[in-house]
Amino acid sequence: MPNGMLLRSLFIATISSNRFLLIPSLNLLTFLAKPNRSFLFNVDRNPVLHYILKKTFYNQFCAGETLRETGACVKHFRDLGFKGFILTYAKELVMETPAKASTGLKPGVEVKEAKVANTHDKYIEDWRVGTLQTLDQIGNGDILALKTTGAGPTVTTAFTTGALPPKQMLDALEEVATECQNRGIRIIVDAESQAFQHGIGTTTLHLMRKFNRNGKALIWNTYQAYLKRTPAVLAEHLDAAAKHGFTLGLKVVRGAYILSDPRSLIHDSKEDTDAAYNAIAQGALRHHIGDFGASRPFPDVDLLLASHNRDSLLGAHRLHQQRLAAGLPTVQVTYAQLHGMSDDVSFSLLQERGVDGEAPDVYKCSTWGSMGECLGYLVRRAVENRDAVLRTRDELVALRREVGRRLFSS
Ligand SMILES: Cc1cc2nc3c(=O)[nH]c(=O)nc-3n(C[C@H](O)[C@H](O)[C@H](O)COP(=O)(O)OP(=O)(O)OC[C@H]3O[C@@H](n4cnc5c(N)ncnc54)[C@H](O)[C@@H]3O)c2cc1C
Known part of the structure; x- marks a missing residue:
């Protein structure tokens, strides 16, 4: 540094x-x-x-x-020894008042494309262009993180009802995913405020079903461990992965919207959130979450642990290594921290050595865009x-x- x-x-x-x-x-x-x-x-x-x-x-x-500043930053982190870089375009919805929680559809409810006029939407087009520009600044082995609410009101309106976004947005997402596939770049779809999260999760599931083939996740969905309902959502998505034979991209975070989201949806204490985070991470590493891995086979899962919590990350890494050393089933795992935060944790992870003598895959995640964005x-x-x-x-x-x-x- x-x-x-x-x-x-x-x-x-x-x-x-x-x-x-x-x-x-x-x-x-x-x-x-x-x-x-x-x-x-x-x-x-x-x-x-x-x-x-x-x-x-x-x-x-x-x-x-700018593209030049961002390119220099990506190169700088690669030179510091990280496996790669996660980059996102900052544009997102700024809310004047805290978001109202979606009434949320029940798990399993069939979703339809939002009923909005299929005219050309400038916000979606700007988002598409900004996202493709972001893609141009990273390369093979890097990860593109998508903040889908940045695509504007028609998309967020659809998300608040739990529906898929309009066709123009689905086309843009599929174009981005295909481009990433061709360039060896993987995708994270970020979890956002609860007002939109049901629709975002539905959209990501739709993309994972299409693109997460061949035993590897091109696309990760984000699961916020601080939400009381996350285990139910995860069980629904594991079920879809098992039934439709795709790899579930399981990115686990604690959750960043505690200020704006309804408090009642979030675990009552930090300890409960920690326990929920570790249960998902360790459950995936042990091939055992709920019925999956017990009465039902455990589907293909690609795990990404996004956190700055030393205990969660080093605990997960050691469990992973123990399972590999003992020849027990486990999942592929990647670790990520945010740019400018917990460099001591990132470098501690990079100094660990696995049973293969290699450092774990650690990524730094940053965002680019104008100061206002x-x-x-x-x-x-x-x-x-x-x-x-x-x-x-x-x-x-x-x-x-x-x-x-x-x-x-x-
Ligand atoms: C690479 C990366 C990507 C991320 N992507 C997303 C994303 O897509 N969506 C998103 O929402 N967040 C995202 N985050 C942020 C993440 O959700 C956390 O806010 C942040 O990482 C802090 O949690 P921690 O795991 O690092 O650990 P810690 O610092 O140990 O935990 C802090 C977290 O605990 C929870 N918490 C704190 N107090 C309480 C309480 N009283 N009751 C219940 N819970 C509490 C909150 O979630 C808080 O953020 C991302 C983080 C990283 C590193």
Whole structure:
């Protein structure tokens, strides 16, 4: 890690681990992220504001505002020893008020394409172009992460009813998936607010059924372990994978929308969320989730553990290695952390050696887009840091130790 990046990480970790600094920063970011700000508070138009945010929060957590900046960031992380890079285009829906939860269709309900006029939708077209541009900045072995709400109101309206998006969006998704298949790039579909998640999950299932053939996942769906209903959704998707013979791309996260989503849908405590996360991760590694792997065969699963939680990740890695060493059935597993967060955890994983003598597959995940487009993403990172006081303190200690070591050795 270059010195400049180390010092910036130390600066951000100092803010993140101190409530008196973090809360005002979070409030400021939330204020700036509201749409239609006047010139003074418009991060894309006010050059002074833009400069300050760029040199601090933006560069810490985001890959770049232009293709050139983003390409340089992707190369930089490859040079640091990561297996590859996960890149997403930041454009997403910014909500003025917390999203209302979808009433949600019952599992198994047949879904139909949204009833919207099949005219050419500019938002979907912009999203398609932005996504294909993102694809041009990564290469073989990398991963493209998709935030589907960025495709605008016709798509989000469909998602709120649990339906598939309009045909123009499905065509765009299939075009992107085919392009990725040809270039050796895999795809993550991000989980978003609960208002849209039922439709997003339905759409991803539709894509996985088509593209996750030949025993490998081209596409991963994201499962938010903090939701009480996730085990039921996962059982439904495992059932679909078993019945239709495709590989389930199982990306597990804890969940990033605790501020805006209805609290009643989310586990009551952090401990319950941790237990739920570990149960899914370890269940997949043991080939045993609910009935699957007991009274029913376990379908093909490709696991991606997206987290900064050292215990969850190192625990999963050790279990995986134990099973491989004992010749027991297990799944393929990939690990990912966000750009600018928990580098100590990423590098700890990279230093592990498996039964084959190789380091595990670890990816860094970042987002690109204009400052304005990235603000919603930056707010979520600040909220996460606010809620992960212990983790950010550990990070701060690790960063201070490294700065001290470099000063001493020079
Ligand atoms: C590569 C990558 C991709 C990601 N993609 C997505 C995505 O598509 N969608 C998405 O929603 N998130 C995504 N996230 C963010 C993720 O959901 C978490 O918010 C973030 O990683 C923090 O959780 P953690 O596993 O790192 O661990 P920790 O820091 O140990 O856990 C923090 C998390 O625990 C949960 N939590 C905290 N307090 C409570 C409480 N009182 N009750 C219940 N639960 C609580 C919250 O989910 C919180 O974010 C992604 C993260 C990574 C690393």
